[in-house]
Amino acid sequence: MAEQTPVTYRRDGEIAFIEVDNPPVNALSAAVRQGLAEAIDRLAQDPEARIAVLFCAGRTFIAGADISEFGKPSVPPGLPDVIAAIEASDKPVVAALHGTVLGGGLEVALGAHYRVAVPGTRMGLPEVTLGLLPGAGGTQRLPRAVGIEAAIDLITSGRQIGAKEALRLGLIDAVAEGTNPRAAGEAEARRLLDQGAGPRRLGEADAPAADAAMVEEWRRKVAKSARGQVGPMRALDTIVEGLAMPFAGGMAHERRAFMDLMQTPERAALIHAFFAERRAAQQDDLTGVSPRKLDRVGIIGGGTMGQGIAAAALTAGLDVTLVERDQPSAGKAAAGIGKMLEGAVKRGKLAPEARDQMLSQAFRAAAAYDALAEVDLVIEAVFEDLDVKREVFRTLDSICRSGAVLATNTSYLDVNLIAQATLRPQDVIGLHFFSPANVMRLLEIVVADCTAPDVVATAFALAKRMGKIGVRSGVCDGFIGNRMLLAYRTAADHMVLDGASPYDVDQAIVGFGFPMGPYQVGDLAGLDIGYATRQRKAPTRDPRERVPVFADRLVEAGRLGRKTGRGYYIYDNETPQGRPDPGMAGLLDGIRSELGAAPRSFAPDEIRSRYMAAMVNEGAKILDEGIATRASDIDVVLLHGYGFPRWKGGPMHWADTQGLDRITANIARFAQEDPYFWQISPLLARLAAEGGKLADVNTGKDMK
Numbered sequence: 182m183a184e185q186t187p188v189t190y191r192r193d194g195e196i197a198f199i200e201v202d203n204p205p206v207n208a209l210s211a212a213v214r215q216g217l218a219e220a221i222d223r224l225a226q227d228p229e230a231r232i233a234v235l236f237c238a239g240r241t242f243i244a245g246a247d248i249s250e251f252g253k254p255s256v257p258p259g260l261p262d263v264i265a266a267i268e269a270s271d272k273p274v275v276a277a278l279h280g281t282v283l284g285g286g287l288e289v290a291l292g293a294h295y296r297v298a299v300p301g302t303r304m305g306l307p308e309v310t311l312g313l314l315p316g317a318g319g320t321q322r323l324p325r326a327v328g329i330e331a332a333i334d335l336i337t338s339g340r341q342i343g344a345k346e347a348l349r350l351g352l353i354d355a356v357a358e359g360t361n362p363r364a365a366g367e368a369e370a371r372r373l374l375d376q377g378a379g380p381r382r383l384g385e386a387d388a389p390a391a392d393a394a395m396v397e398e399w400r401r402k403v404a405k406s407a408r409g410q411v412g413p414m415r416a417l418d419t420i421v422e423g424l425a426m427p428f429a430g431g432m433a434h435e436r437r438a439f440m441d442l443m444q445t446p447e448r449a450a451l452i453h454a455f456f457a458e459r460r461a462a463q464q465d466d467l468t469g470v471s472p473r474k475l476d477r478v479g480i481i482g483g484g485t486m487g488q489g490i491a492a493a494a495l496t497a498g499l500d501v502t503l504v505e506r507d508q509p510s511a512g513k514a515a516a517g518i519g520k521m522l523e524g525a526v527k528r529g530k531l532a533p534e535a536r537d538q539m540l541s542q543a544f545r546a547a548a549a550y551d552a553l554a555e556v557d558l559v560i561e562a563v564f565e566d567l568d569v570k571r572e573v574f575r576t577l578d579s580i581c582r583s584g585a586v587l588a589t590n591t592s593y594l595d596v597n598l599i600a601q602a603t604l605r606p607q608d609v610i611g612l613h614f615f616s617p618a619n620v621m622r623l624l625e626i627v628v629a630d631c632t633a634p635d636v637v638a639t640a641f642a643l644a645k646r647m648g649k650i651g652v653r654s655g656v657c658d659g660f661i662g663n664r665m666l667l668a669y670r671t672a673a674d675h676m677v678l679d680g681a682s683p684y685d686v687d688q689a690i691v692g693f694g695f696p697m698g699p700y701q702v703g704d705l706a707g708l709d710i711g712y713a714t715r716q717r718k719a720p721t722r723d724p725r726e727r728v729p730v731f732a733d734r735l736v737e738a739g740r741l742g743r744k745t746g747r748g749y750y751i752y753d754n755e756t757p758q759g760r761p762d763p764g765m766a767g768l769l770d771g772i773r774s775e776l777g778a779a780p781r782s783f784a785p786d787e788i789r790s791r792y793m794a795a796m797v798n799e800g801a802k803i804l805d806e807g808i809a810t811r812a813s814d815i816d817v818v819l820l821h822g823y824g825f826p827r828w829k830g831g832p833m834h835w836a837d838t839q840g841l842d843r844i845t846a847n848i849a850r851f852a853q854e855d856p857y858f859w860q861i862s863p864l865l866a867r868l869a870a871e872g873g874k875l876a877d878v879n880t881g882k883d884m885k
């Protein structure tokens with residue numbers, strides 16, 4: 182075998198070592214599949230070899246099929262054939278696992294005869310998260326290893342399990358003591374040689390019998406959690422139907438289902454989301470730019486947001502100093518952070534010792550800005566008021582060391598005006614965290630006019646370190662996410678003014694796949710927030726803008742949403758999740774007649790097309806203005822900050838799949854009623870006319 186192939190075969194005495202080395206995650210590219218097939222051939226022909234150890238170089242065992250090959254013509258050998266060859270080997274094959282053994286990687290391991298994992302190994306079949314099902318024997322071999330119910334659970338959820346749970350379920354034979362997979366595999370191979378063990382093939386094991394009631398129960402669970410996605414239910418059916426057939430029939434059945442799912446828009450959208458999340462960090466203008474030093478973080482403001490940011494920073498291993506206005510407030514914030522970390526301990530995400538160490542050694546809460554003199558990066562999370570924030574930045578300018586990054590967590594204020602309050606605007610950037618900041622993965626990185634490239638690089642490094650997805654945004658009111666939100670929220674409000682009930686709107690939007698509709702979200706967030714923004718903007722409002730009078734009336738009547746038990750919905754002991762208010766129709770009719778509007782009804786499809794058209798149109802404007810670098814960044818913001826259904830890929834991907842000409846035709850129709858709101862994005866109009874796609878637009882920062 183040539184040296185440069187990603188799979189090598191080496192023998193040491195009686196043991197053959199088959200090593201996969203295909204960075205970064207040893208994905209099963211065509212070359213890896215070919216290399217594995219050749220190595221198994223060589224094992225058969227090597228008279229000295231009595232057993233083989235299959236292991237991987239680098240950070241992980243095979244993490245799955247090569248996703249970038251999906252949707253392209255397939256190159257032989259196919260993965261099921263390679264795995265069949267491993268399983269058919271007359272000499273035992275031991276898979277030695279480390280890192281993240283996922284998808285096709287776990288299927289390779291299930292084709293091997295024995296499995297040993299080093300501590301810390303994670304295993305799973307995440308195909309449903311990509312709109313697929315395991316297509317190389319996972320639905321047929323996994324149940325034969327762990328039983329049908331555990332297999333249904335793992336396959337329909339895509340969840341990963343650790344080595345201990347895998348051992349308990351019977352997925353692996355042993356957890357090794359050391360961390361070196363080659364050594365772990367060798368020890369297991371020697372033990373098997375001593376025992377004179379032969380191959381043990383899951384493909385020859387009896388299929389477990391399916392209990393009809395258990396399957397029915399799972400069907401109900403999956404229907405609920407899948408929320409309209411086809412993959413998880415198809416996976417469940419494929420497991421059960423395949424197990425009722427002989428092994429070869431089950432395998433063929435699985436392959437057909439896999440190929441069917443490969444053709445679905447759901448699969449294309451989910452894989453788009455996977456790559457979009459990773460592409461967001463690529464910034465062409467930052468090539469070769471190193472981030473600044475980032476060990477010590479300061480946070481100003483110990484409210485919910487400041488606490489969440491502090492908890493996330495501590496969990497990322499950063500040293501955190503939080504400043505509040507006085508000692509009692511600082512103490513309250515510290516207690517809140519302790520509670521958040523306790524929650525992470527309870528969820529098994531953080532060891533209690535690590536939590537104690539963070540709080541005692543890496544965290545301090547102070548009541549004076551001087552404590553921030555030596556930090557590397559400060560995040561201001563105080564009250565959302567421009568004058569207040571500018572004052573904070575003036576103070577930071579006088580206190581922080583030279584070269585410190587000064588960040589504001591504003592969600593819509595002008596970061597340029599905040600930067601200008603300092604004598605070092607090049608060090609100022611926006612870091613818009615989403616609440617709860619210790620949970621939500623999105624971070625909008627708002628780059629102001631003077632922000633230095635190494636400050637932007639530092640912000641991306643911070644996002645990575647915190648396990649967040651950083652998305653670059655330019656400065657505009659609301660940045661990417663809240664600007665989009667305002668647009669589609671406004672479209673919804675106009676429908677309510679024109680005759681739709683908030684409940685119709687919410688239902689239609691939940692029907693699209695969002696977890697909640699806009700009025701449910703409003704009640705959750707508190708209706709006073711939008712009210713305050715409308716009051717602030719009222720003096721400069723364009724007279725053509727339609728005001729959601731009903732929203733103002735609710736707030737003026739003390740109905741602020743969940744926190745007051747009433748908003749658009751009524752929340753009480755019987756219906757803590759909220760129920761429609763029977764008085765809402767009367768309230769709305771009264772307002773419509775005051776405004777002289779003739780109410781009409783809106784079908785769910787029309788609600789969705791207006792809501793989505795507003796979202797896509799605003800997204801196209803954001804892209805055209807260069808506020809977002811690329812369409813997929815906008816998708817990532819909506820997926821991770823606003824509940825957009827992942828299996829539809831995000832609004833820009835969705836728009837491309839619908840056809841931009843259809844969307845622009847809708848906008849033109851809506852504009853006949855309200856030309857002020859429905860001003861079409863010139864970019865969208867041009868792309869629709871040319872048959873182009875939003876996905877192909879690049880605003881120039883990333884030319885990859």
Ligand SMILES: C/C=C/C(=O)SCCNC(=O)CCNC(=O)[C@H](O)C(C)(C)COP(=O)(O)OP(=O)(O)OC[C@H]1O[C@@H](n2cnc3c(N)ncnc32)[C@H](O)[C@@H]1OP(=O)(O)O
Pocket residue numbers: 205206208244245246247248249260281283284285286307308311313315316317456459460
């Ligand atoms: C019939 C069989 C079907 C299947 O097997 S379906 C595939 C099943 N497997 C998966 O779904 C695994 C997907 N990958 C992951 O979940 C994560 O990745 C890992 C846990 C393996 C590693 O995570 P982290 O360490 O955070 O690295 P990172 O930034 O996610 O990935 C590093 C680079 O590796 C590329 N990559 C990861 N997995 C695959 C893959 N399966 N096929 C092709 N490329 C992959 C990424 O895009 C990225 O690349 P860039 O550095 O250029 O951004």
